[in-house]
Amino acid sequence: MERVGRRSRSSGNQGDLRLRKSRRTVETTVTFLEMTSPAAQRVPAPANVKLALMLAENPPVHFYRYLYDTIGRSHLWVDRRRLSDAELAEVITAEGVDIFVAYGNGVPAGYFELEWRNGGEMWLAYFGIIPEFRGRGLGKWLLSEALAAAWLKVPERVRVETCTLDDPRALPLYQRLGFTPYERRQKIMEA
Numbered sequence: 208m209e210r211v212g213r214r215s216r217s218s219g220n221q222g223d224l225r226l227r228k229s230r231r232t233v234e235t236t237v238t239f240l241e242m243t244s245p246a247a248q249r250v251p252a253p254a255n256v257k258l259a260l261m262l263a264e265n266p267p268v269h270f271y272r273y274l275y276d277t278i279g280r281s282h283l284w285v286d287r288r289r290l291s292d293a294e295l296a297e298v299i300t301a302e303g304v305d306i307f308v309a310y311g312n313g314v315p316a317g318y319f320e321l322e323w324r325n326g327g328e329m330w331l332a333y334f335g336i337i338p339e340f341r342g343r344g345l346g347k348w349l350l351s352e353a354l355a356a357a358w359l360k361v362p363e364r365v366r367v368e369t370c371t372l373d374d375p376r377a378l379p380l381y382q383r384l385g386f387t388p389y390e391r392r393q394k395i396m397e398a
Contacts, residue, residue, distance in 0.1 A: 233283060233398045235370040238378055240386035242365045245358040250351035250384070253344035256311040260352055263306045263318075268292045271299050274308065274318045278335035283372050283398045304332075307356060309349050316340040319353040327363035334367070346376065350384055370394070 252258050263270070272295070275287050287295060299306060303323035309316045317336040323329055331353055336345050357365045367386060369377045382388075 230397045232395050233372065234393065234395050235372050237368055237370045237392045237394050238388050239368045239390040239392075240366065240378075240381050240388050242354070242385050242387070243363070244385075246351065246354055246385045249355055250347045252348050255343055256316070256340070256345070257313070258316070258345075258348070259310045260349075261308055261310065263308050265300050266306055266308075268296050268299070271295065271306070274315060274335075274337075275333070277315075277337055278317070281338070282335075282374065283396075285396075285398060305356065307353070309345065309352075311337075311340050311345065316345055317349050319349060319356075321353065321357050321360075323360060323362070329357045329360055329362035329365045331357065331365065331367040341374075346380055347384070350380060354384060 272288075275284060278284070287298070290298065298304070299320075305321045306318060307321075308318045311317075315337055317340060318333070319331060319335075320333040321329055322332040334350065334353060336349065354365065365386075367381060369381060
């Protein structure tokens, strides 16, 4: 899920030059959702894959970029690709940011990023499954684990945003696990 509402900074590096050449505008509908209490129960792990979930403490930028790019490529995630390595390192190691990586059969299968904000809000900033693991029940389990980790911090609410560029199963999944939409906006973004 790409945070389409966040402004990105230009880094001036070679990757940024490639993005500038290929940018186009895309219209999307962004849905903002929230939960004000924890889910009643957690989703069990799927039986068809050996899973482990780990907090990535000070993840290397190259590893984060691998997760972000591999998951986000088909959904036009671009904001963090536009950051320099130094800018991205600052964001992903900031106080209040937790990144969890799911491993399936010993390799990365997905990740989620939680961001604590002032005012008692916890944002599920990024969430996604590596393409080879999609359609195997991992999304429900990983989202359930993300929510459990978020509510351990005792926020007033947990929020997430998704858009029509994300996987079409994202919005219904968020709602099934307890999120309620509170706002929708049309957005034109550079892809």
